[in-house]
Amino acid sequence: MVKRIKLRTLFIGGCITLFFLVLIGRVFWIQVLNGEDWQKKAAAQWAHTSDIKAQRGVITDRNGNILASDVPAFTVVVDPEVIHEQGIGEEVIKGLHDLLNKPEDELRTLIEAKDDKGKFLKNREIRNEGWKIDQELADKVTAFYKALGKEHDIQETGIGLVREQKRYYPKNTLAAQILGYTDRDGKAIMGLEKYFDTQLKGADGKLFYQSDGQGIKLPDSQDSYQPVVNGNNFKLTIDSTIQYYIEEAMKKAYDQYQPTSISVIAADPNTMEILGMANMPTFNPNEYWNTTDQGGFYNHAIKSTYEPGSTFKIVTLAATVQEKLFNPDAKFLSGQIKIKGYKTPLHDIKRAGWGTISFLEGVKRSSNVAFVKLGYEMLGQEKLLKYINDFGFNEKTGIDLPGETSGIVNPDENRPIENATLAYGHGKVLVTPLQQLVAVSAIANGGKLMTPHVVKEISDPNTGKTTVTKPVVVRQVISEASAKETGGYLEQVVADQVIGTGRHAYIEGYRVAGKTGTAVKVEGKNYVNSKVLISFIGYAPVDNPKIAVIVIIDEPNEEVGGGTAAAPVFKEIVSQSLQYMGVPKLATEASGKDAPKTTASALRTTPDLTGKTMKQAKELLLAGGFDFESVGEGASVVSQYPAAKSTLASGQRIYLLSQQGNKPTIPNLSGQSLRDALEILSLLKVGITVEGEGYVTEQVVGTKDGKTLVTLKLKPLNEYGEDIPVAPPADTDVTAEQ
Numbered sequence: 054m055v056k057r058i059k060l061r062t063l064f065i066g067g068c069i070t071l072f073f074l075v076l077i078g079r080v081f082w083i084q085v086l087n088g089e090d091w092q093k094k095a096a097a098q099w100a101h102t103s104d105i106k107a108q109r110g111v112i113t114d115r116n117g118n119i120l121a122s123d124v125p126a127f128t129v130v131v132d133p134e135v136i137h138e139q140g141i142g143e144e145v146i147k148g149l150h151d152l153l154n155k156p157e158d159e160l161r162t163l164i165e166a167k168d169d170k171g172k173f174l175k176n177r178e179i180r181n182e183g184w185k186i187d188q189e190l191a192d193k194v195t196a197f198y199k200a201l202g203k204e205h206d207i208q209e210t211g212i213g214l215v216r217e218q219k220r221y222y223p224k225n226t227l228a229a230q231i232l233g234y235t236d237r238d239g240k241a242i243m244g245l246e247k248y249f250d251t252q253l254k255g256a257d258g259k260l261f262y263q264s265d266g267q268g269i270k271l272p273d274s275q276d277s278y279q280p281v282v283n284g285n286n287f288k289l290t291i292d293s294t295i296q297y298y299i300e301e302a303m304k305k306a307y308d309q310y311q312p313t314s315i316s317v318i319a320a321d322p323n324t325m326e327i328l329g330m331a332n333m334p335t336f337n338p339n340e341y342w343n344t345t346d347q348g349g350f351y352n353h354a355i356k357s358t359y360e361p362g363s364t365f366k367i368v369t370l371a372a373t374v375q376e377k378l379f380n381p382d383a384k385f386l387s388g389q390i391k392i393k394g395y396k397t398p399l400h401d402i403k404r405a406g407w408g409t410i411s412f413l414e415g416v417k418r419s420s421n422v423a424f425v426k427l428g429y430e431m432l433g434q435e436k437l438l439k440y441i442n443d444f445g446f447n448e449k450t451g452i453d454l455p456g457e458t459s460g461i462v463n464p465d466e467n468r469p470i471e472n473a474t475l476a477y478g479h480g481k482v483l484v485t486p487l488q489q490l491v492a493v494s495a496i497a498n499g500g501k502l503m504t505p506h507v508v509k510e511i512s513d514p515n516t517g518k519t520t521v522t523k524p525v526v527v528r529q530v531i532s533e534a535s536a537k538e539t540g541g542y543l544e545q546v547v548a549d550q551v552i553g554t555g556r557h558a559y560i561e562g563y564r565v566a567g568k569t570g571t572a573v574k575v576e577g578k579n580y581v582n583s584k585v586l587i588s589f590i591g592y593a594p595v596d597n598p599k600i601a602v603i604v605i606i607d608e609p610n611e612e613v614g615g616g617t618a619a620a621p622v623f624k625e626i627v628s629q630s631l632q633y634m635g636v637p638k639l640a641t642e643a644s645g646k647d648a649p650k651t652t653a654s655a656l657r658t659t660p661d662l663t664g665k666t667m668k669q670a671k672e673l674l675l676a677g678g679f680d681f682e683s684v685g686e687g688a689s690v691v692s693q694y695p696a697a698k699s700t701l702a703s704g705q706r707i708y709l710l711s712q713q714g715n716k717p718t719i720p721n722l723s724g725q726s727l728r729d730a731l732e733i734l735s736l737l738k739v740g741i742t743v744e745g746e747g748y749v750t751e752q753v754v755g756t757k758d759g760k761t762l763v764t765l766k767l768k769p770l771n772e773y774g775e776d777i778p779v780a781p782p783a784d785t786d787v788t789a790e791q
Contacts, residue, residue: 105258106218108514110284112232112245112253114293115326115509119223121232121246121338126219127191129153129183133166134173135211141201145212148197152190155182178215181342185219185237220246222338228296230352231289231330231454231507234338242341243350245287245507248455252511255284286512290326290522295319295600295630299329302625307333310609310618316353316486319626322494322592322601324524325503327452328630330354355457358483359605362572363419363554363615364590365478365489369428370416371496371539372440375531378431381413381542390422392429392473399425399473402571417546419554419569421477428476434466437476443530444492445502446484452505453522460484478572490603493590496540497566497598499533501526540566544595558591558620560628562638567591567623569615574608584608589619593627594639600630635671637680659707661697662690670709680706684720684737687711694733708733717761722749730765739763 112121129149136142146160166174178184186194191214198212220235233244241250258281299317307315319329336349344350351357373379388406389398401407401420415423428437441447441462449459464471464481474480487505495502504525512519531539543566547555554569570588573580587609592601604619604626611618660677662670667683670690674681679701692710695701708720717737722730730749734741740760745767753764 105281107255107257107281108283109220109235109239109255110253110286110514112287112289114228114289114291114296116292117288118293120228120289120291120293121220121222123218124221125188126185126217127188127194127214128185128217129179129194130213130215131164131177131179132175132209132211132213133164133177134175135209136164137173139205139207139209139211141205141210144201145210148201149179149183149194149212152193152197153179153182153186155179181237185217187221220338224293225337225339226335227293227300228291228329228331229335229338230332230350230354231291232338234341236341243455244352245289245454248453249285249287249508253284253287256282258282283514286514288509288512289507290321290328290509291330291507292328294633295626296329296331298626298629298633299331300335302622303331303333305625306606306618306622310606310611310613312606312610313608314348314351314353314357315607315622316357316605317602317622317626318354318486318490319600319602319630320490320494320505322497322598325491325494325505326509326524327505327507328600330507352454352456353605353607354486355452355454356485358458358460358485359586359607360480360482360572360575361478361484361489361588362570362586363421363478364568364570364588364603365482365484366416366419366424366476367493367496367539367543367568367590368441368444368446369424369432369437369476370542371444371531371535372437373427373432374539374542375440375535376432376436379412379427379542381411381416383412384409385412385415385423385426387415387418387420387422390425392425392470395470399470413542413545414552416542417549417553419546424477425473429469429473432476434464434469434472434475437472438462438464440530441475443502443528444495445527446482446488446492450485450487450491450505452487453508457487458485460488478570486603486605489588489590490601493568493592493603494601495530496536496543497592497601498536500529500531500536502528502530540592540595543568543591547591554614554616555589555591555620557616558589558624558627560593560624560631563593563628563631563636564595564639565591565593565627566595567620569620571614585614587613587615587619589615589623591623591627593631594636599634599636600627602626632675635675637675637677657701658698659693659695659701662693662707662709663697665690667709667711674707681709682706682720683709683711684733685711685713685718687713692736694729694736705729710736713737719752719754719761719763722752722765725749727765727767734763737761741765743767 109123111119113119131145136145142164145164146157149155149160150157163177163179166177168174194212194214198210202208202210219237220239222232222234231244233242233246235241235246241247246253259279299319303315303317315333317329317331318327320327332351332353334346334349336344370379386406386409387401388404389400391398399421401422406422407418412423412427446460446462449457460483462475462482464475471481475482491502491505504527506522508522510519510521544564546553547558547565547567550556550559555567558565558567568590570590572586573582574584574586576584586605586607588603588605590603592598602623604622606619609618660673662673666689667687671683689711690709691712694708717739719737719739720733722733726748727743731741740757740762742762742764744764747767749765750768751766755762755764
């Protein structure tokens with residue numbers, strides 16, 4: 054018995070020993086031999102990654118008004134299992150249909166959804182009607198399911214909301230084709246949103262941490278963090294107020310003429326900052342899926358090419374002025390003109406013509422014959438093409454918007470007829486609206502072809518760095534004097550209320566330069582007289598341009614021209630914009646049958662403004678058409694120059710001085726006489742030094758002995774208001790500038 058017990062004890066002990074040997078071997082196998090692999094698998098289960106969504110950059114207009122930003126959004130979710138258990142399916146269907154306008158049969162399919170085993174599914178998103186809805190609608194959904202729960206005395210109704218983000222455009226259709234849009238998944242589709250997508254979207258951040266099987270973060274979690282990089286913020290050159298004026302004026306014309314499309318661009322000709330750009334039809338980026346006319350997504354202003362017609366005559370006119378070939382008083386026989394080798398003559402819109410008239414009258418009447426003589430006979434095809442290229446018509450403008458196309462001007466040098474019609478904008482010439490505006494802006498700003506742009510500055514919220522877009526001059530196309538002379542002739546196209554084709558663009562109190570255009574469209578190889586493209590292009594005020602605008606109406610349903618249909622749109626936009634920009638009006642006077650003539654507010658006296666608030670003084674001066682400038686940051690006028698009841702010279706500016714801080718504000722005195730400059734600076738109690746004689750062309754502000762010192766540099770001016778060089782270099786040919 055004892056022996057048997059010992060054998061059993063040995064057997065059991067051996068089994069236990071063997072078990073522990075196997076266990077130890079297995080542990081050794083797992084922890085030592087395969088330890089690295091198991092460690093990786095364990096780490097994978099512990100490790101978690103949490104994404105931190107980057108904020109997409111905000112887009113604003115030049116004044117900081119938000120045009121596009123990310124806002125909270127909510128997606129409606131239903132739980133078919135809960136809804137079925139509570140027996141409220143029909144009430145849910147009816148309520149969500151009323152709120153979201155989603156068809157009841159589609160809601161029923163969602164709420165009755167089952168898996169392969171016949172079990173009701175959970176958490177179904179309601180797309181598209183309930184996807185990323187706004188706060189207002191989300192509040193209504195919340196109120197609905199809370200009322201439903203209260204009515205049935207239940208905690209769970211099977212309806213919920215998931216908080217998300219979406220792109221929102223608070224001004225709806227305003228500047229839609231510039232901004233573009235992102236779809237509901239956040240993907241940039243068109244416009245600036247797509248063009249600058251990488252900079253706008255930034256980069257998502259990540260948080261790496263360790264947790265247990267319940268998802269609870271481990272006490273000794275080895276966390277790592279990849280910081281979020283929020284998208285850059287964009288401030289545009291667009292002024293939402295001017296953009297609104299543009300779109301409202303377009304809507305009226307669109308309703309009246311029911312054209313294929315209308316395009317308008319407005320810019321500051323001195324910097325080529327785009328102040329507004331719009332096309333009709335258009336779309337609402339908040340509801341892009343509801344756009345029925347796909348043409349609403351197309352930015353005709355930079356993508357469409359067309360035969361410009363008479364607005365292109367501006368190039369011919371400027372070229373002949375620059376080459377000293379344009380004599381406004383010289384005469385020619387209007388009506389028609391024959392080109393050697395061609396039987397059919399080219400003719401004016403009035404085929405019988407107006408008899409023998411001056412070239413200036415030919416410009417006012419938009420005579421094709423006049424421009425054939427100027428561009429084809431006098432200038433010649435080689436020089437005409439040179440100026441066309443210099444004005445940028447065979448290249449893209451370089452605007453910072455996607456999809457820009459280039460016009461094409463390519464007449465056959467062996468076909469004289471093509472070079473003759475080119476002089477008045479027909480034949481082998483295709484341009485974009487933007488190219489036209491850039492060209493006329495070159496005349497407005499003194500002959501400089503500039504690169505247009507819509508981005509004013511880009512700010513990085515992560516670093517605080519701001520990048521400002523500076524104006525870029527491509528080249529000097531014509532001299533400043535030639536540009537000024539050309540502008541004077543274009544002003545008469547508008548100001549002459551008897552024969553000027555642009556007379557419907559005349560604005561009381563402002564000097565306007567412009568040109569009309571009516572181009573018959575081509576289908577195949579033939580011109581179709583029933584289909585025309587009409588336009589007007591111009592700028593104002595002529596003496597100090599603040600805005601240049603082009604208006605294009607494609608295929609109006611009435612027999613109208615650029616002067617009768619497009620010019621009034623220009624007038625409405627520019628008149629509102631100039632007043633909004635604070636540009637003072639000039640005094641006007643009429644004389645018999647002559648057109649209203651715009652004259653400077655000469656021989657008027659200055660009102661007494663001392664003691665008034667700055668706001669009151671500015672309103673009074675704007676209403677009276679005075680040119681003025683405010684100096685200082687105070688709320689009230691403490692002094693003025695010239696003094697009250699002083700007689701003002703033509704174009705003389707009034708300076709309003711308010712309370713100055715420790716460092717006085719020095720106004721821009723360029724162009725002022727020495728006497729006026731000294732009077733103004735004396736009122737500011739600053740030190741003054743003077744170099745040269747004539748008019749102020751430059752001022753340098755510094756300090757001396759702790760006091761502000763202003764150095765005035767003076768030069769005499771010629772009849773065009775340009776600096777007269779004291780002694781040009783001997784090897785410089787200045788004849789062309791005289």
